[in-house]
Amino acid sequence: MEYYKKGELLELNVDIPTLFNNDMKDDAVVMRVKNGSRVKNLIGFAIRNFKDDKTRQITFTGAGPAVSKTITCAEIMKRKFKNIHQITKLFRKEIEEYWEPLKEGLDRLKVTRNIPGICILLSKDSLDASQPGYQAAGVYDALWSTLDTDKQKRKQSGRNRKRQFHDKQKLVKKHVEKPTNIKKDKKPKNDIGIAGKTTGIVEADFDGDSAVCHESKKKDKVNLKRREEYQKKDENIQKEQELGECKKDRLLKTNISEQVEETIEYAPTQDAPTQDAPT
Known part of the structure; x- marks a missing residue:
C-alpha cells in the first residue's frame, strides 16, 4: 500500500424498522451512538424526550x-424508567x-468491511413477545433486586469482619495497657535489684479475663526468681571480695614480721666504752 492513499469512506446505514418487524413506530426517538460520543450527553437528551407522554419508544444503535x-445507555434508561419493554437485535x-x-x-481500490452492531428498542407499550431478543417489563427490576440483596449481604459480612477485627484490637490494647487500679504492698525485706534499688511486689485488679491475670502472675513469679538469682550472685561476689581482702592483710602482716626479724638478727652489737682505773 505504498503507492496508495486513503480516499473516501462510505457507511451504509441499516434500516432499523425492518429489524423489529414493524414494531417500531414512526415517532420513535433514534439515538445513534458513536465511539466518541459521551454517555452523559446521550442520556440527558434521551431522558428529556422520553419523559414526554407523546414519545412512547426510543432506540439506541451502535456498531x-x-x-x-x-448497552450502558439502555441499562441506565431502564433504571430511570420502570415497566419498560425491550427488544434487542444484532x-x-x-x-x-x-x-x-x-x-x-x-487502479482505484475498494475495501468493504462488515462491523457488528447492536440495536435496542425500549418501549412504554407492550411489544411482540414472540420475537427473539424480547425482554418483558419487570425482569430488570427482579434482577436488580437480587443484585441489591447480594450487595447488602456482602456489606454486612464486611461490617461483621471489621467489628471482629476492632474487637480483637481492643482486647489486645486492654492486655497491653497498664491497669488503672494498682495496689502496692509494703517492700519486702532483702528484696534488692541489680542496681541496688529496692523493688516491691505489685498486685493489680484486672478487668479482663482470668487467663490474662494468670499470665501476669506467672510473669511476676519469673521476675522474683530472677531477682533471687541476682541477689545470690551479688552475695557471692561480696564474699569473694571479703576473702580476698583478708588474704591480702594476712600476707602483709607475715611480710612485715619477717622483715622485722631479719633486721634484729643482722643488726651490729655495740660494746660499752671502758675507763682505765686511776693509778
Missing part, C-alpha cells in the same frame, strides 16, 4: 467499539473504503 456504550454494518493510486497505471 464496533460503540456497542458497549449503547446486525452487521457495511463500510466501504476507497484507496486512490499515487502512480499512473494503477
